[in-house]
Amino acid sequence: MIQLSHVSQVFAGRQGQVHALDDIDLEVRRNEFVTLVGRSGCGKSTMLRMIAGLLTPTSGTVTVAGEPVTKPRRDVSFMFQRPALLPWRPVLENVLLPVEILGLDRDSHRRRAHELLELVGLAGFEKRLPHELSGGMQQRVSLCRSLIQNPNVLLMDEPFSALDALTREELSVELQRIRMEQETTIVFVTHSIEEAVLLADRVVVLSARPGRLRRIVEVDIPRPRTLGHNAHADRVTEVSAELHELLMPVRTGETA
Secondary structure, three states, rough: EEEEEEEEEEEEOOOOOEEEEEEEEEEEOOOOOEEEOOOOOOHHHHHHHHOOOOOOOOEEEEOOOOOOOOOOOOOOEEEEOOOOOOOOOOOOHHHOOOHHHHHHOHHHHHHHHHHHHHHHHOOOOOOOHHOOOOOOHHHHHHHHHHOOOOOOOOEEOOOOOOOOOHHHEEEHHHHHHHHHOOOEEEEEEEEHHHHHHOOOOOEEEEOOOEOOEEEEEEOOOOOOOOOOOOOOOHHHHHHHHHHHHHOOOOOOOOOO
């Protein structure tokens, strides 16, 4: 579904060039959930923006569904770190915002919006304004807005990072459930190793800047996954420990 081939990104700065990404080769399969982890500044968000068509790579190619990405696509949706809900629009109207922007049929998508709000536990909140919702509820609305046009690809840039730990885990479990019900390819950026393990089919580990593909870790743990006591807790701990090791600085004499 998504292919990055020899992708590099260099930004021009006041003090010289900044190499964000270097020679990335990555394939994300259809309906796969991939998380990107790495230290701050390693190019995780830059990679998402290239897939979304918001940024053109300095070199290399990015394709979605076999087509080169040259601009934003209707079948690719982007969920940001903050909900960015319009404060004067009720919940339902915030969810329907992409429908208006893309000029889609409002009646059929209104039904879809109600279905999504029910799916995330917000049925009955359609007429509430954003300031009447908790942070976690606002992010649920943002998730519904990202899914309203049935995207083939959903890109998520640390969407739960501003939330408390319990709400983050709750939304991670909720996203797993939605993922199992919706056929969508998801690429998810996070700084949380635990979040990466809970969500991913594969975890892509990037090196410190310039970001290079250091390792891809398969997460072969049955879903749904939690951090609490369950039959797969030992495996969750094992994969988390492997990722911790990979994200530690490379010591002299070692290879990445």
